[in-house]
Amino acid sequence: MIRIAVVDDEKYVCAQLKRSLLEYQFKYNLDFDVDIFLTCEDLYERLQSSMGYHLIFLDIEFPNMNGVDLGKKIRGRIGDIRTQIVFISAKDSYAMELFSVHPFDFIIKPVSKERLYPCISNFIKLYSNSNVFFTYTLENIKHKIAVSEIIYIQSERKKLKLITSSEEIICYHKFSDAVTNEMKNDMVVIKRGLAVNINHIVDADFETVVLSNGTRLKISDGYRNSVMDILSDKIGGS
Structure with missing residues (x-):
């Protein structure tokens, strides 16, 4: 229901x-x-x-x-x-x-x-589609987490860091694969190797985004127009 x-x-x-x-x-x-x-x-x-x-x-x-x-x-x-x-x-x-x-x-x-x-x-x-999960490998064991729980992701050398409201998960996964495949409908890249879950953005201007856990992140110059376009589309609806 x-x-x-x-x-x-x-x-x-x-x-x-x-x-x-x-x-x-x-x-x-x-x-x-x-x-x-x-x-x-x-x-x-x-x-x-x-x-x-x-x-x-x-x-x-x-x-x-x-x-x-x-x-x-x-x-x-x-x-x-x-x-x-x-x-x-x-x-x-x-x-x-x-x-x-x-x-x-x-x-x-x-x-x-x-x-x-x-x-x-x-x-x-x-x-x-709200129960979309991201699958990752940690210590040779496969795990999955609801994409909706991930606040932002960050590339760390050859690893991927997932930040949620309760923990940080570091796993082996390509950042580019995550943002173009499993999380493509939820993540917006704000600088190289850093993407935020659009559903966790509570405030933003042309230079920064504020996330649901209070984290404030800067938007790189080269990404500002695309980020603003995506957020404007989200606000305006279909």
Whole structure:
């Protein structure tokens, strides 16, 4: 079952989105559980006290805690980098504010099925491939780790260092193979021999990236434009 939250202070928007989601579910024989929240505070309270959601459709404009604030709390205070957030808004001027939340997509209101359905389809593809593992050899024994757990990777001579939130793993593996094959959908190279998991970036500018474990890394001159392009595509969605 895919758990989805819709957060908007306008009841008719919530009802419309839920109806469209259930129609998509019926059409493609999926299993959605859709919950409605009229304030960011209500969802935040739920996330602190129970199981979270796979996908959140989150309006930005609220009278008190707004959608961007809630997104930052989800990523920062709760420490959830896996839940995908789709911001919805009548305005299109939030790109820089949304960066630290790392949204899956951004949809302008009114939310049409023509815009919503491709977004859901892209999410389903990501959800289906979310359990991608990286296989490596350590002391002649094969191991595997979920790519989502790797914050960044670094080439060290003929070895590869994997940095997670809890440990550093050094194994025999080519850096180029990792970033072009097993991890190609998640890693972005920021300098020669160093790549970061795009899903662990919480802040960035033209010169540096800040990762979910607090690490701040510099982007080399030759990689800055390509890194910014990739991050802009990620923020803008499909």
